[in-house]
Amino acid sequence: MESIVEKRSFQVDSKGYYGSFGGAFIPEMLYPNVEELRENYLQIISDPSFQKEYSDLLRDYVGRPTPLYRANRLSEKYKTNIFLKREDLCHTGAHKVNNTIGQILMAQRLGKKRIVAETGAGQHGVATATVCALMDLECVVYMGELDIERQAPNVARMKMLGAEVRPATCGSRTLKDATNEAMRHWINNPVDTHYIIGSVVGPHPYPDMVARFQSIISEEIRWQLKQHTGSETPDYVLACVGGGSNAAGAFYHFLSEENVRLVAIEAAGMGVNSGHSAATTALGKPGVLHGSRTILMQTEDGQVTEPFSISAGLDYPGIGPQHAYLYDSGRGTFMSATDEEAVQAAFELTRYEGIIPALESAHALAVLGRLGASENETVVVNLSGRGDKDMGTFMKYID
């Protein structure tokens, strides 16, 4: 018998909310920009000429579909069936380009001449500078002064690609300060500039728009898994969460199938209770960060707490509003992995499968032993990026 209970929805509602999370908490000055985007984004995305250009570029430029690879030796070790979604094979080395390709096409259709973006480790900055070179648009990337020092190779890449890298000199001089600066820049250049945000965060419609651009990941997983196993749905989907864009993309087409367990892995840093952690749901409370109501790490009086993780891509004090809702509603399972566990998992994957993962992605691999998946179950791990950029860190563990 057909259930009379309506399926729960985990997608954004017409007002920009996921449950009580989301919305657009923005200064008056930003309103015209965000409103212009909100009014146009769905229509632009559904336009056949947009869809064709987007999917052609994903195929010929990004290299999609990325493979879904059955990791045989890892499966044997954990006594379950492990598949890796190989986002590490995307052009520029991670899933982030799926979003920047979508947003650059969006910016063109909105008639924008210039792009502004924020970046932490520089991965999103590189993905943004890449598509700006491709489309011949001016590109300004804000990056914390401290991160500029720590991530010299990515700064060089952005400059080679023609972007202007501007230091954010306020606060802790890291990602959240760069985000503040990028938003300020956008306020001051509302007519000709589009802001390419790098994750499923920010004011509505950004979280939904970015999730749609990343949803290609789970769209491909479904047909690829069917080819491998005969079934489109796995028992588990695992993804690391910084802001949450690779996880949002990997979860997207499974959200309404509640027998598929969606597992988000946060960075515990030196330990959840060590004072040096980025495990947002374990430590955070509801509040407003970068334009949306979500869960974030904050002090008693609401000041944002400095996050910590060995992996720069997970070093963010909040998560996207959809993830806050997945956590709050129980639809998502939230776990965490420490720096140490992530490094170990990165070496394990490298020695078992010959794949060097990004430190971020290694956090997702680190919970395989604690998942409780059985022999006849299927686990898909979203391998969000490759480890080339992390060799400096890995080298410290090789004697």
Ligand SMILES: *Cc1c(COP(=O)(O)O)cnc(C)c1O
């Ligand atoms: C940026 C990044 C992440 C974290 O960002 P999300 O928006 O949470 O996906 C994860 N993995 C890699 C490889 C990254 O570059």
